[in-house]
Amino acid sequence: MLVQRSAVNSYERQQPSKVYLAAMLGLMGIFAWLAGNMMPAFVAKFFVLLAAALACAAGLASLWSP
Amino acid sequence: MVGTILPIVYGKREKKPLELVVYSVSSLLGGICCGITLSMLRALAGRHVSGGRSLVGGLTGLVAITYALKEAGLVNVPSPQRTWQVQRGWMRLKPVALPAGMFGFCLGLGLLTRINSCLYPVVVWVVLTGSVVQGALVMGAFGLIRTLPLWIMYARSWEGREHWKDYTENLGGWQPVARLVSACILIVIGALFLVPFRF
Numbered sequence: 054m055l056v057q058r059s060a061v062n063s064y065e066r067q068q069p070s071k072v073y074l075a076a077m078l079g080l081m082g083i084f085a086w087l088a089g090n091m092m093p094a095f096v097a098k099f100f101v102l103l104a105a106a107l108a109c110a111a112g113l114a115s116l117w118s119p
Numbered sequence: 120m121v122g123t124i125l126p127i128v129y130g131k132r133e134k135k136p137l138e139l140v141v142y143s144v145s146s147l148l149g150g151i152c153c154g155i156t157l158s159m160l161r162a163l164a165g166r167h168v169s170g171g172r173s174l175v176g177g178l179t180g181l182v183a184i185t186y187a188l189k190e191a192g193l194v195n196v197p198s199p200q201r202t203w204q205v206q207r208g209w210m211r212l213k214p215v216a217l218p219a220g221m222f223g224f225c226l227g228l229g230l231l232t233r234i235n236s237c238l239y240p241v242v243v244w245v246v247l248t249g250s251v252v253q254g255a256l257v258m259g260a261f262g263l264i265r266t267l268p269l270w271i272m273y274a275r276s277w278e279g280r281e282h283w284k285d286y287t288e289n290l291g292g293w294q295p296v297a298r299l300v301s302a303c304i305l306i307v308i309g310a311l312f313l314v315p316f317r318f
Contacts, residue, residue, distance in 0.1 A: 071191075071192065071193055074191045074192070074193060074302075075191070075193055078187060078188070078191055078193075078302060078303070081306050081310075082184065082187075082306045082307070082309065082310040083310070085306070085307040085310035085311055086310040086313060086314060089310065089311045089314035090314055093314050093315050096311055096314045096315065097173070097176065097314065097315040100172070100175075100179075100244070100312065101256065101257065103308050103311055103312060104179070104240075104241050104244045104245070104253075104257045105256065105257045105260045106304075106308060107238075107240055107241045107304070107308050108237075108238070108241045108258060108260050108261035108264070109260055109261065109264040110235075110237040110301060110305075111234075111235040111236075111237035111238040112260070112261045112262070112263070112264035112265035112267070113264060113265075113267065113268065114235045114236075114237055114297055114301050115226075115229075115233075115235050115265055116290060116297075117291075117293070117294045
């Protein structure tokens with residue numbers, strides 16, 4: 054538990070800058086888009102799975118709702 | 120909100136976690152009901168709404184990327200939601216499975232209380248797709264997965280490792296990390312939704 058708290062505190066102290074965050078998210082998005090473009094028909098066929106994955110992420114993240 | 124639900128679904132150490140099962144099933148049903156209702160909105164709009172698969176994916180992807188930037192604190196966009204909390208007074212109802220079911224159904228609906236950013240693109244996709252089956256599947260997954268952390272807490276507490284109060288005390292501290300993870304998931308899935316959308 055102590056290790057967990059230490060990790061969270063460390064993250065809060067050293068929050069990445071907005072430029073770094075934007076660059077990181079941008080790169081992630083571009084790589085995901087390029088990877089998806091290798092098999093666009095396959096990706097489009099499984100939109101329901103993408104939506105389900107987002108719904109699952111929302112379900113888990115709702116644990117942090119106040 | 121977790122502090123309200125946990126005493127109901129894990130108030131007593133019982134060998135058969137009836138309340139937790141009722142909570143989970145109700146949450147699943149709530150998610151399915153929400154998915155069906157949302158997907159029927161497209162049918163109500165009738166011919167006024169039209170668009171192919173790529174347009175649906177494009178709009179969903181744009182919403183996902185916008186909320187990814189919001190979760191990362193880079194942009195400020197409105198996130199319409201009700202800040203209603205499940206009623207703490209329901210905890211006094213008997214038998215205990217009844218409030219557990221009511222909590223589960225209300226939270227499984229997903230739209231009555233606080234909404235996580237990951238849910239907005241899902242709602243957009245379900246409404247635009249208009250498929251009752253797919254809407255029920257996707258929102259049902261939301262309702263079911265929402266109960267997963269409680270099952271993990273139950274299992275760990277049953278083994279005598281940690282009490283659920285320890286979890287609730289520490290959850291708040293992890294919120295910045297959870298938001299960053301949400302942003303990463305949103306940006307990746309949003310980009311994948313944009314794949315068939317030709318610029």
